[in-house]
Amino acid sequence: MFVKRIIPLVVLLALFAGFFWFDLDRYLTFQALSDHRDSLLAFVADHYLTALALYFVLYAVSVAASIPGGVLMTVTGGFLFGWWIAGLVTVVSATLGATLVFLVAETALGEPLRRKAGPWLRPLEVGFQKNALNYLLFLRLVPAFPFWLVNIAPAFLGVPLRTYVVGTFVGIIPGTFVFAFLGTGLDSVILEQQQRYADCLTSGATDCTRAFQISSLLTPEVIVAFVALGLIALLPVILDKIRRAKPDGTLR
Incomplete structure (x- = not known):
């Protein structure tokens, strides 16, 4: 049983290690995009649906394997397919990849970690579950948090799959577009x-x-906009804590 749970995790780790072992990260650079501009545009023009399908699959796999370069891939998608098509495809693909790594982390490590952490993790788990959607929206909207970390942390805190998928899908829409x-x-x-x-x-x-x-491209103005959206997502949590606070400052 343990072996079956751990195999998907090993596969993702192998994909991550293989990405750097074969020096594939050299393709996730502006120089590589510039060097292959003509061939990429020609391929998209001649095989549009195939190119879009490849983009979808590669993006999902890169997210699931926690391979860096999401911003470059999203920008490249907008460059090749237009912002509307690229934005929509990227949101669905990234959500799929994030859900895969969430399920792998939850199955292989989530329950054992929660059992081992015991009382230390329980308050955080309860708090996160109670306002999981708002917390997820905040973490997804603010680019200060690594995407791969936000993908797996909820798996260790018992966040329901449906809440995770909705929070991920909605939360990444602004930044992606x-x-x-x-x-x-x-x-x-x-x-x-x-x-x-x-x-x-x-x-x-x-x-x-x-x-x-x-x-x-991640200018101060863009960061401020994302932070503002994140704070809006947290407003229900903040208002709930204020409403439940006693006059002496403690929570009821």
């Missing part, structure tokens, strides 16, 4: 970077680079 929309303007950035790089090489310089980073 923002980055997919940013991807629609990426082509002009790539072409500009390519021209600057070519001009640099022509000038005879030896330190020519393409320094653009996808992370630079």
Whole structure:
């Protein structure tokens, strides 16, 4: 029984390790996207549905295996398919991948961890279960928390699967569509970077680079917007605590 529970976890860990072992992370960079711009656009133009299906599967697998690069993939999706299609497909795909890793973590580690933690974890588990949807929305909306961590933490706190799926699906919609929309303007950035790089090489310089980073799209304004959305998601929890508070500041 234990072996059956642990096999899916081993598979995901193998996918994660294999990703770096075979140096596949080099493809999740702006330079790789810039280098393969023409071939990617040509493939999408000639095999649109196949390309969209591949994007869906690769995104789900990357989320399930906790492979980094979600922002770049989402921006690339917006670049290749348009912000509306990419946003919708990414939300469904990311939710599927997150649900898979949630189920694996819950089956392989969730119950044993809760039994071992005992009284230490119980108050946190009860509190999280009571306001699970609001907490999940906050964690999904605010980009300060690693996506992979938010995927597995609820599995250790006994969050119901339905609540997890709804909280994940709704919570990632704003950020996903923002980055997919940013991807629609990426082509002009790539072409500009390519021209600057070519001009640099022509000038005879030896330190020519393409320094653009996808992370630079996460501007302070975007972060503030996500934090504001996260705080809105927590309002019911905050108001409930205020309503239940006694005059002396303790909770009823």
